[in-house]
Amino acid sequence: MELTARKKEILKVVTERYIDAAEPVSSKYIAQAMGGSVSSATIRNELADLVEMGYLEQPHTSAGRIPSPKGYRLYVNELMERRKVSDQEAAEINSALQGKMQELDSVIAQAGQMVSSIVNYPAYAVAAGKSSVTVRRYDLLPVDTMSFIAVVMTDDSRVKSQLLRTELPVASEQLPALANLLNTHFTGIHTEELGTKLMALAPQLGAELFMPLSQTIEYATAVIDNSERSHVFTTGQSQIFRQPEFQDLSKADGLMSILTDQKSQLPVLDENTPMQILIGPENVSEALKDASVVVASYDIGDNMRGLIGVVGPTRMDYATVAARLSYFAESLTKMFGKNNQLPPKEDDIP
């Protein structure tokens, strides 16, 4: 059977109406929405065809129609108007971005939160990019004889610092030498090696130097391990309760647990794809078979990428979410391209 233009138009009407009203769409409504040029009986014939072809479903014999995953897919691919965000939406997104991103460290988590509030669905955020982070540079700042500040800069451009207490006094004059030692031997290498290298150096050092060195390495290890890339941040979980399909706690349970306990099951995005929409059963994870996910990526530069995803019912408002999410991702990319470019790769520090 052929998918005529009229069938497509009907599918579009059904999908958009169902997205809006969350209840099966009747032939009468469709006839009206199409301007009354055909009768509801004609629509019913077409609807029967569309069900047979697998684009629509009927909850029960005497009910209206709702889109099947296949129907949503066709809608997203062909029928949906790929609209741009309106000026007002753009203004809202920009004002949300305004001044929120001072802390480069927390970009990932922040982005997730903002997206959730922008699209009114739960969202998640994760870093994609370099698989392993190393320390690019150490600095040690004197505080007093029993403590100093360790500053660790990673090659994904995070700068972290912490006050460390020593057990033996350390003269502040020794700190530059220590920092030099660290920068010579402990940059650009992976976590595991940090420990072995430290052990290798141990015999050459007195306790008063070894201790702070070891503390700094320990801190650096924590910084690397705690890197945002390993975390999946989720926010706006409560938004799913606003969706009629998840009013029932038991229905929402699966989604809820994937958004809290099993975050790692949330889909990621293939490289070089700016945005992807996963509809219902297209999702790999069992808990997402009744949900849809829209994922987009943005560049933080220096081969760092951030990923943001939106989770909602299959009945999700794809047009709006896609428009807002891609605008948001583009804005972020632009933002980092302009003001926050990455530091140069080579260190030209003395």
Next chain:
Amino acid sequence: MELTARKKEILKVVTERYIDAAEPVSSKYIAQAMGGSVSSATIRNELADLVEMGYLEQPHTSAGRIPSPKGYRLYVNELMERRKVSDQEAAEINSALQGKMQELDSVIAQAGQMVSSIVNYPAYAVAAGKSSVTVRRYDLLPVDTMSFIAVVMTDDSRVKSQLLRTELPVASEQLPALANLLNTHFTGIHTEELGTKLMALAPQLGAELFMPLSQTIEYATAVIDNSERSHVFTTGQSQIFRQPEFQDLSKADGLMSILTDQKSQLPVLDENTPMQILIGPENVSEALKDASVVVASYDIGDNMRGLIGVVGPTRMDYATVAARLSYFAESLTKMFGKNNQLPPKEDDIP
């Protein structure tokens, strides 16, 4: 009417049973729980008295009894066994604390998360203490001619750093002088003054010095304003759905919004009170009239205090929550007293 010992015992049985089972308690159950020394008819007489005195309520004529807020209050004040945490509980709490607190900066938020998982109710965390934070010290580290790292140490012992880009080249030799300038003129003063002081100094400086100075001050302002004290962190919101009284989404709505949107309405603790229990209508906030809150505080030292609260139904397990929360708060206080003492107040840095 007098509150006899037997009435108190009955009240205790009713409260604990209701906390456990979440359904009205019958006279028959009480008679059994009290060892069968009296009949259920006797209990019924007593129950009628307790209702009249306002300690118990009856959902409807032919139902069992549940505690009223007044009943919970008496229970908490007089009847509840103020138990210590068991060895096993203590072990669990300690292992949760173990190694989690590296980042002094995020103590507050971490504490909230841990408490929520320890007590299985939603929790919130906020800082209480010094009303205004100032910068104690600045450091500027060279990266390249167009960027440097600003390290800001506040007098509540947070150390924050960020990479800043300059528009004009800055020779790395100038950074120590700049840092010196900052440490001389811009430490120990409030946010508003930072700006005015910067303006006052502007004429004496060339653009190549003024720009990075101004950027650093801007960053310092952000660090101060973004101080955790202004934030209320909430976690474990989904725990409230585990409570039968909040199965209904409409019931949970009020609590949910206070735990997400209107966090500032969550109660804080009077100074010098180690722990406080607020039952139902004792809460000021309307949305908490049907809920109870247990708040405790812990010391981070140097007149910094942290606050953690637990939110649950009035039917909350006060004995367990109170025991675990106070043990947790004490552990935190001890932890900071021992290992993480604050840096000295006077800076003895060159």
Next chain:
DNA sequence: TTTAGCACTCCTTTCCCTCGAGTGCTAAAC
């Protein structure tokens, strides 16, 4: 190919009934 007409389906809402846990009260026992 379209459409009016109409029987049919099945969900939703409402009402009523039953069942049972639990009470309140009375009168007798302690």
Next chain:
DNA sequence: GTTTAGCACTCGAGGGAAAGGAGTGCTAAA
């Protein structure tokens, strides 16, 4: 005076049965 057995009564929960209605599927005519 206090306790208790006995019993009628109350009220919510659960389970059909019935009514109502939106919407369909099919047939036959336009």
